[in-house]
Amino acid sequence: MDRNELMKWIKAPAKMAHKYSLNAVYFCTGCGIIEVPPTITSRWDAERFGVVPSATPRHANLFLITGYVSVKTLRAIIRTYEQMPEPKYTVGFGSCTINGGMYWDSYNTIKRLDKYIPIDGYIAGCMPRPEAIFVAVTHLWTLIDKDMADGYKRYRKNYAAYRANQEMVLGKLEWPPLFPKETGTGTADGAAMAMDVASHTTGRTG
Amino acid sequence: MNLPLAIRLGSTFQSIDVESGSSGRLVVQVPGESVVPVLTFLKEEGYGYLQLVSCVDWIDRGALQLVYLLSCYTEDEIGGEEGSQEVFVKTNVPRGRASVPSAIGVYEIAEPYEREIHELYGVHFEGHPRLTPLFLERDYEIPPFRKDFDTKQYVADVFDSVPPVKEEG
Amino acid sequence: MILGLLLTVAFGGALLTYLLGKVSSKLRDWFAVLVSLALVALVVSLYGKTLSFPFYEGFLGMPLTLRVDGLSWLFAVSASAIGLLSVVFSLGYMKGKDRTSFYYSMLLLVNAAMLGVVLSGDLLALFVFWEIMSWSTFLLISYNGGPALTAGMKYFVMSFVGSLAMLAGVLTLHGSFGTLEFGGVAAGMSSASPGYVLAILVLFGVAFWTKNAIWPFHAWLPPAHSEAPSPFSAVLSGILIKMGVYGFLLLSFVLVGLKSFVSLGGGSVPFHTVLSVVGAITILLPTFIAIFQTDAKRLLAWSTVAQAGYIILGISFATSLSVAGGVLHFLSHAVFKALLFMVVGAVEYRTGGVRDLDSLGGLIKRMPVTFVVAVIGVCGLIGVPLTNGFVSKWLIYKTLILERSPFLAFAALFGTWGTILYGYKFLHNIFLGQLPQRYEDMERAPFSMVLPMTILSVVVVLFGVLPGIPLSVVDTIGVSFGFESLDVSLWGLASDSGALNTVNILVAVLVGFVVVWSVFRSGARGARVDQSDSYAAGAAVPTDRYQYSVRFYAPLRGMVAPYLKDLVDSFYVRLAGWVGGLGDGLRRVYTGYVGDYVMYIVLFLAALIFIQTTWSPW
């Protein structure tokens, strides 16, 4: 707790609190979740950084998307992301979330995850080891410090585009749009875009 | 008289040929319509457990091959001299109009396997209670596991056509 | 004269309502409300007076008198007030049902009979009005027909046995003292032998306990309450049951007198301790049974049996605090139980007769006012501080602990936790959780139902925050029984061994609430979402299938259920079966052949002659 740390606490306590108390949603989206248990138990102990798994998205502000995202899991990821209180941060594990990774030509996985939900940072490695996760956490701290970890703001601003992309891949979603005001304008053209693709492959209604 | 299983099988059914596969397994080639009778016969023989139903797409021969793997866990000797614990039952189905009677009547466990094969290979199983989708979220003209399904083209059409989210302002 | 006027208005009103019903239903409804209003006004005008008024001579040479004093005034006010509120409530509830004029006249008749019982000056008048009350209740319980008929029959048989016991008591008293007037009987009883007093107590006690549904005689109450129409079960559960309490108070403290009541029974096991133990059992057993009920009204019925246990425990412990607590608990129970039955009535009215706790849910979104009222009622039932239930239970607990009987106190306190369980189950399964699709567009309860409920809930909170109001009335009753007065202040009890100060608690809770609310509002405020945006492990919330209310306390059921078989009820059923068999056996005597009858006569004569000649006992 040196001097400038103390100054940071005094100037922006909320930001510091968000840095040192990251509750991660305990949701195994892909193969990377096998790295999370050793991270939070005795050998590596993520709790000293303030990272604790939480049972529900309502308690969480960090969403670790560990590994490839299948089309079916995307539906659950979007639902969980929208249920997390703001400000919230997402970190993608491995290359599968960046460009599809080794499933680049699979019919069933999502290639670029940040077309559907905003991602604040990626960790290289298939799958990244606990030390890499801690490096990611410290990087996330610097991002929060510099106000660059603004995934949730981008989601709110461009919600229409995100929603359109989601419905393009998943067909009609069972829950109403999270920010009805923003999608007021967006739904019209979003639906138009969806129509031409839909003729090629019809999105299954949920 | 416990003649070896292969001979008994050959005698009861006409148009099948039986040979012994690797490590003592029996491989039985069966025409489409007589799959269920063979399965019931083998079940009475003691092969009470259907391990899996899988499908192979021989695109050059224009046929989808269904493979039923049966095994038995009773102690006494069943088949020939050293007793074959497992039996493969294979049947070929034309790729165009792929349809086979469902094996649920004989083995209940076949239900999810047949649903999966129906979804991924497009083989229709008559008498199956619910051939609804199991894994896939979207509809496909050509079932994805068939060899003539072009995944790269599909990915280009569906996923690459989704525009990245532009930063407004 | 006022008493006479009161009775004529009451009984005349009941009759006239029926006749007016023939003319026009609107006129009848307003006439019924008017009569109840008049009754309340008349009774309130009697506050503080002790009058006596012989209203009818020539009945077996004895005058039937009416009498009012502190005790009967309290019961009369609560009876007429709750009667008025239930009539107002049934304006909405009974819309569109058949035989409504019969229902209204019966309701007013029951109300009048209760006033008669409470205001009667001698045992004969008491018995006459008691009978009128019993059979008119039977008619109202079996109003809905079908299962209600069997419930009504069960009630009728048990209260009939009680009335017979009471009649026997009245006759023996008349035989030994010549008069039935309370003063004379009390004078006679003070000189009577303890055995005689005990016999009288038991005889009258059977009548009062069956009406009050105390543990061995409670079997009729759950079916009767759940089958009766809701406004009437509010009256039945709130007030009509408490006629047994009035009778018991009258008997034990006015007729028998305090000193002899306390010293009754063998030195080691005095009668009133036995009674308080029975009261304690009545608290525990029905509470656990109530926890696992799935019908809202049956749950409330079992809770009434349990709360009656508190009242009997308070009264029969016979110290100044405990009697005050018992009588005050009668008042608070009458208020919040009538309130809860009206809540079930409102829910029943809006959902078309559904009161099954497994298929309701989420009604707070459609009936918010009814929910607020229900929460206040349940808090009163549980005895949360700042409600009237808390004050009366506090009095009972304090005296139980300080008078060195901790096991009774334990039964009462542990009963409260059982009350919390079924109180919350009642609230949760009806009002909280997911709103089923079929109740999406249900409107609120009509004003004619909400008005009585809000009045009752205001009373629950008012008597909880300022307990001095009811306590002063209860204190005068205690003094009239011969207990020393409690130093009652407006906001509680300022006695040396631990005072009760509700205003302090109120201030503390309010300040705490304001502080926490401001701290809470300083945090970021989130958007309001409906029930579909709830955590479902990443899936969308399925409609109509995302509610946990069936088998609400399943883990507890496994442990407690084997001990909850209602042995008393099964005993009664076996008894009824045995009597049926006996009747069937007797029926065979009538074979239908004349010859057999002639033979019976000859045999009978022969027996007579034989006895006359050979054996003369005189």
Place this chain on the structure above:
Amino acid sequence: MRVLWFILSPLIALAVGLFFLGLSRRIMARIHWRYGPPLYQPLIDILRQFTQKSVSHGRLFDIGIVLSLAGSIVLIEFLPFGGVCPMSSSGGMLVILYVMLLMPLGVALSGGEAANPNTSIGISRNLILAMGYELPLLLVLLALMTRYETISIVEIVSAQREAGPAFVSFPLVLSGVAYLLILPAVLGVRPFEVVQAPQEIASGPVAEYGGPYLALVTIQHALSLFIGTSLFVNLLWGGASNPVVLILKMLVVFVLVLFVNASFPRLRVEQAVRYLWRWPSLAALAGLILVATIGR
């Protein structure tokens, strides 16, 4: 001076409660052979939760949790705080017992409004568990009240000052043992953590609480730790003449309970209630019988 304590005692209770929470996470980490968060981590959590923006399920959803926290603050006013007790003159132990039920009731009402089966299951478990430990707790309290012939907690504490702590006087040692056996259940600690089980029912009644709601829940959890231990120390360990001694005694009791927390898996609800209704209740009952018959 007493008016000052009206404001001071909840604040100190909150500070002590948060310290206990931080300490428990630190000690649990040490037992797991890892470093664990800094001691002021609960404070950081509360600050983060306050600045998060979560959803509300309706007015009752807000009022319920606020009512429950107000109930625990009122309860702290009733507890003697080392020599001074802000609300000592209005009702004594019975009011404490009744205000103690206000806390689960508030959370139950607002959890019910959240229309989520996880919360409803959590609430029903909470009420069943509360009924489980209420039976021995009532027997213990009744034994104490009968032994010292008063229903005011302040008099129980002052009576213990001369005659020594109740824990060692003969008939009450049974009640003390019983209270110690149920203390993990009263505090909601690991063997009886069945109410907020994260894995089974997504942390039970608080599954739908986001930002500020979660902050109130953490504060409520801290205060209930304080209330549970301070009640035990005041009733059975003779309270204390000044707050510091009281807090030290509470610390000893809390660390003892923490070791129980670290070494037991979570029980199912019926196993917990079956345990609570067997040995602790027998000990408490024996204590009460002894006190009622011979112990003067």
